[in-house]
Amino acid sequence: MTTATPTTASTGHRRRRNLGTLRRAVLGTIGVVGFLAAWQLLSTLRIINPEQLPSATDTFAQLGALLRDLEFWRNIGRTMTAWAIGLAIATLVGTVLGTVVGMLPFVRRLTHTMVEFLRPIPSVAFIPLVILMLGLQMPAALVIIVYASFWQVFVQVLYGVADIDTVARDTARSFGLTRASQLRNLVLPTALPYLMTGVRLAAAVALILAVTAEMTIGNPGLGRQLTLASGIGNYTTVYAIVIVTGLLGLIINIGFRAIERRTLSWHQSVRGDVAS
Amino acid sequence: MTLYTSTVRTPVAKSRLWAKIGENTLYAVGLPIVLLLIWGVVASVAPAKFFPAPQKIAVAFSSTWLGEAFINDVLPSLARLSIAIIIAVIVGIAAGTLIGLTRWLRELLEPLLEFFRAIPPPVLIPVFVVFLGVTDSMKIVVIAFGAIWPVLLNTIEGVRSTDAVMSETARSFSLTRSQRLFDLLLPAASPRIMAGVRQTLSVALIMMVISELFYSSAGLGYQIKYFQQTYLIAEMWSGIVLLGLIGVLLAVIFGFVERRVLRWYHGIKEVERA
Numbered sequence: 001m002t003t004a005t006p007t008t009a010s011t012g013h014r015r016r017r018n019l020g021t022l023r024r025a026v027l028g029t030i031g032v033v034g035f036l037a038a039w040q041l042l043s044t045l046r047i048i049n050p051e052q053l054p055s056a057t058d059t060f061a062q063l064g065a066l067l068r069d070l071e072f073w074r075n076i077g078r079t080m081t082a083w084a085i086g087l088a089i090a091t092l093v094g095t096v097l098g099t100v101v102g103m104l105p106f107v108r109r110l111t112h113t114m115v116e117f118l119r120p121i122p123s124v125a126f127i128p129l130v131i132l133m134l135g136l137q138m139p140a141a142l143v144i145i146v147y148a149s150f151w152q153v154f155v156q157v158l159y160g161v162a163d164i165d166t167v168a169r170d171t172a173r174s175f176g177l178t179r180a181s182q183l184r185n186l187v188l189p190t191a192l193p194y195l196m197t198g199v200r201l202a203a204a205v206a207l208i209l210a211v212t213a214e215m216t217i218g219n220p221g222l223g224r225q226l227t228l229a230s231g232i233g234n235y236t237t238v239y240a241i242v243i244v245t246g247l248l249g250l251i252i253n254i255g256f257r258a259i260e261r262r263t264l265s266w267h268q269s270v271r272g273d274v275a276s
Numbered sequence: 277m278t279l280y281t282s283t284v285r286t287p288v289a290k291s292r293l294w295a296k297i298g299e300n301t302l303y304a305v306g307l308p309i310v311l312l313l314i315w316g317v318v319a320s321v322a323p324a325k326f327f328p329a330p331q332k333i334a335v336a337f338s339s340t341w342l343g344e345a346f347i348n349d350v351l352p353s354l355a356r357l358s359i360a361i362i363i364a365v366i367v368g369i370a371a372g373t374l375i376g377l378t379r380w381l382r383e384l385l386e387p388l389l390e391f392f393r394a395i396p397p398p399v400l401i402p403v404f405v406v407f408l409g410v411t412d413s414m415k416i417v418v419i420a421f422g423a424i425w426p427v428l429l430n431t432i433e434g435v436r437s438t439d440a441v442m443s444e445t446a447r448s449f450s451l452t453r454s455q456r457l458f459d460l461l462l463p464a465a466s467p468r469i470m471a472g473v474r475q476t477l478s479v480a481l482i483m484m485v486i487s488e489l490f491y492s493s494a495g496l497g498y499q500i501k502y503f504q505q506t507y508l509i510a511e512m513w514s515g516i517v518l519l520g521l522i523g524v525l526l527a528v529i530f531g532f533v534e535r536r537v538l539r540w541y542h543g544i545k546e547v548e549r550a
Contacts, residue, residue: 027383035388052406109303114311120523122482124489124497125516128504133326148482208396215398216489223399230402242399249394 062236086145098157123148141213149202160194337514360419372431397422423480430472434465
């Protein structure tokens with residue numbers, strides 16, 4: 001194992017970093033290509049039955065066919081709509097409730113037991129209930145998505161508000177800042193990193209639940225197309241949809257990490273990262 | 277550096293102590309009791325179709341789960357859940373340590389890991405069914421696949437961020453490989469690993485329910501779905517309550533284990549804060 005020794009010469013440092021990036025890109029590409037090659041060989045050499053594991057080329061051909069199908073894009077749109085609405089509601093409600101509960105110690109103590117009991121209930125347990133109440137429609141899926149992603153935001157905001165520096169808070173009070181000003185200049189900057197983490201986690205969870213809801217409730221979207229395809233034994237489509245959901249998840253992860261970096265460019269956690 | 281912190285403890289007057297305990301209990305159970313009362317009153321004054329009164333759910337709970345179903349549905353579900361969690365934690369820590377320590381392996385696998393962890397685990401259920409059929413091992417694999425990522429990624433990060441001075445010191449004192457691993461690396465990474473395990477538990481519980489919603493004929497998830505399809509609303513609610521209780525139980529067990537494993541860590545934090 002080699003550990004990079006810090007160099008004072010900035011050019012050497014930069015060259016080393018560029019080399020590091022190049023190395024990472026090359027090795028990463030080798031990894032992906034190797035994986036695809038292994039997949040292709042396993043299937044074409046019949047080490048694994050091609051019925052169970054269609055070859056990589058067949059799967060990507062099917063993926064190409066799907067991408068030319070307008071209905072497939074509509075399904076992606078439906079899934080992402082449910083995802084976006086659910087995430088937006090969860091973020092809004094989670095932030096507001098988290099701030100209110102976090103800032104009032106009395107409410108926080110009062111609700112502690114409720115939170116500790118409600119939070120671990122897996123939201124999928126409510127799927128049968130929402131089917132009865134709302135039918136096989138998107139609102140039913142939304143309830144599931146919101147319930148799961150709400151806790152991620154809520155708990156993070158709660159931690160964030162609790163993290164406020166006591167000296168800073170007392171200072172703000174003795175300088176007679178109004179509640180609104182305290183909220184803007186003290187609570188928000190402290191809690192923002194936590195909020196962003198919460199939203200990032202919630203975005204990933206919301207996608208999982210959006211797809212799961214379509215698979216179990218049967219509201220139209222990628223999840224439903226997946227169950228239908230597996231029902232008729234169309235496994236190239238199944239694998240193609242798995243790849244698409246993975247890519248969607250990847251885009252969401254990368255996107256939210258980028259947003260986090262942007263909005264927190266002033267914050268120590270991000271600045272420290274850049275310097276090292 | 278030695279840091280002695282001492283706190284002078286003044287004995288609390290007995291009456292005050294009891295008042296304190298009373299206040300704490302009141303805070304802990306006050307709101308749930310009030311809400312349950314309101315729910316109960318509303319449900320008996322104006323019965324809602326899908327929200328049966330708490331006492332009905334309680335009756336349904338004892339008649340549904342505290343008999344045969346406990347052995348036929350709950351225990352197998354819990355067994356699959358615990359096996360999958362153990363697999364996810366062991367494989368996650370082992371693979372995470374290896375990947376975290378080996379730079380070329382980490383760089384080779386990084387894009388693949390990013391992709392696989394982004395796949396919503398439920399979409400792999402049809403895939404696993406093709407390979408393993410509708411069996412217990414399929415369900416265990418589904419749960420473990422969903423649950424492994426937090427442990428794996430946190431272990432990689434934890435192992436990577438081990439203090440450089442410490443690992444240099446360990447090497448210059450010529451500690452053996454296994455000594456370095458078990459006495460330095462894993463303990464140093466354990467706060468991150470435990471944070472990963474905490475996330476793993478809740479993901480695993482979700483995956484347990486989902487794995488039983490498809491093609492299943494027994495288990496907690498199946499039972500809840502069955503009660504919904506047969507319109508047994510109170511029984512269905514009792515299943516949701518049971519899942520909540522399992523979640524709380526997992527959190528309690530985890531809290532206990534975490535306190536033991538990370539005792540040294542919490543100790544350091546307390547000294548730093550004092």
